[in-house]
Amino acid sequence: MDEIEERSKSSLLVLTNQSIETSKESVEEPLVPTSTTWAEILLTLESGIAEPYALLLHEEALESAGLINTLYTDLEKSPVAKELILSPFTSELLDGNERQILSSLISIRPRSKNSLEVICKGHSNRSADLLSEMMIRTYNQLIQSETIESPLPLSLSEKFKKHQELQSQMEELKVKIQEETEGSPEESVEVMAIRSEIMQVEDEVNLHKNHLVKIEEIHQDKLDPMEYLHIPPIRDFGQVSQLGNILEQLKSMRLDQTLNKFTRDEVEKNILATSQDLEKQVVSAIDHLKKTVSELLLRKKDLQKTIFDHISDAKLALSQSGNIRRFKQIKILASNLHKDYEDETLKWIACKSSYTLYRTPE
Numbered sequence: 001m002d003e004i005e006e007r008s009k010s011s012l013l014v015l016t017n018q019s020i021e022t023s024k025e026s027v028e029e030p031l032v033p034t035s036t037t038w039a040e041i042l043l044t045l046e047s048g049i050a051e052p053y054a055l056l057l058h059e060e061a062l063e064s065a066g067l068i069n070t071l072y073t074d075l076e077k078s079p080v081a082k083e084l085i086l087s088p089f090t091s092e093l094l095d096g097n098e099r100q101i102l103s104s105l106i107s108i109r110p111r112s113k114n115s116l117e118v119i120c121k122g123h124s125n126r127s128a129d130l131l132s133e134m135m136i137r138t139y140n141q142l143i144q145s146e147t148i149e150s151p152l153p154l155s156l157s158e159k160f161k162k163h164q165e166l167q168s169q170m171e172e173l174k175v176k177i178q179e180e181t182e183g184s185p186e187e188s189v190e191v192m193a194i195r196s197e198i199m200q201v202e203d204e205v206n207l208h209k210n211h212l213v214k215i216e217e218i219h220q221d222k223l224d225p226m227e228y229l230h231i232p233p234i235r236d237f238g239q240v241s242q243l244g245n246i247l248e249q250l251k252s253m254r255l256d257q258t259l260n261k262f263t264r265d266e267v268e269k270n271i272l273a274t275s276q277d278l279e280k281q282v283v284s285a286i287d288h289l290k291k292t293v294s295e296l297l298l299r300k301k302d303l304q305k306t307i308f309d310h311i312s313d314a315k316l317a318l319s320q321s322g323n324i325r326r327f328k329q330i331k332i333l334a335s336n337l338h339k340d341y342e343d344e345t346l347k348w349i350a351c352k353s354s355y356t357l358y359r360t361p362e
Contacts, residue, residue, distance in 0.1 A: 038121055042359070043132055043135060044116070044118070044356075044357070045356070046114060049351055049354050053347055054347075055114070055115075057153045057155075058351060059108050059116060060153035060154045061139070061143075066150070066152050067138060068106075071138050074134060075134075081130060084126065085122065086098055088127075105120065105122065107121075136357050143352050148160075156341065156348060159337060160341060163341060166330050170330050173330070174308035177321065177327060178307040194307050198304065201296050204296055209293065211231050211234075212289060212293070225279070233285065237288060240282060246274050250274060253267050254267050
């Protein structure tokens with residue numbers, strides 16, 4: 001970024017000599033016109049794999065939102081570079097669309113059987129040159145840092161997201177199916193033990209929910225905040241009980257008519273400080289209580305999924321439950337999609353290890 005900053009400072013001098021009329025025309029015309037007044041720097045992406053899928057995957061990666069977002073983030077870190085590349089195209093009409101503008105300055109077209117041409121456009125040779133340098137650096141970096149969970153090519157990204165959605169649907173159906181089979185006579189000892197644990201979790205959830213209802217009532221009715229201290233999870237949290245006792249003692253001292261002015265002022269200061277500390281503790285206690293309920297609900301769901309795993313395949317095969325039929329259908333879809341995703345990922349891994357992106361010789 002330091003290098004970009006240095007190059008951009010000198011490049012900005014070119015922009016200052018451009019006329020206002022030219023700037024207006026650049027906004028009114030299409031974002032990336034084919035005018036000869038525009039500068040273009042050509043890059044070549046050459047693939048070592050001759051199969052058509054290689055260039056298709058690279059083209060998707062070059063046009064990906066991940067690449068554009070990374071380029072834009074780098075520009076945000078270098079205001080001078082951002083000014084050089086984007087300022088000729090920004091206006092009130094285009095405000096907030098800088099990523100779209102940046103995307104429109106980059107285009108891809110076939111060059112040969114095993115190569116693509118990447119066109120980096122700019123309002124000047126310096127801006128186009130800077131964009132091309134950033135393009136090469138950023139693409140190579142993203143290729144190296146990319147993970148299986150966040151692939152650059154759009155087709156791979158969509159397949160991964162779809163598989164995640166199917167997995168989520170299956171998890172939800174597992175919970176519903178185990179509820180349908182609850183109490184069946186053929187349940188194993190393990191399943192009965194898990195159901196017993198679920199009941200314990202439900203009891204804890206209900207108890208905490210009652211506490212939260214009481215908290216909401218105190219808040220809605222604008223009762224004395226000290227009422228929160230009568231709720232066990234609040235009272236027993238952190239220093240709540242200790243601070244509550246101190247506050248009560250300070251309030252009792254305030255009633256003493258024999259206190260001199262200095263002592264009375266100190267008591268008032270301590271009451272204010274202790275009240276503020278107590279309020280923070282109560283807020284933390286309520287947040288902790290909500291978090292505990294969320295964790296218990298997640299625990300319950302995990303236990304319900306575990307029960308599903310104990311349901312025999314034979315029972316699932318014979319069942320006429322709509323949820324079980326739906327589960328089996330989604331399971332097949334997820335399995336096929338996962339296989340396709342793995343196959344495509346293997347191809348993409350090969351593509352990433354056999355390519356070069358460089359500036360096209362003039």
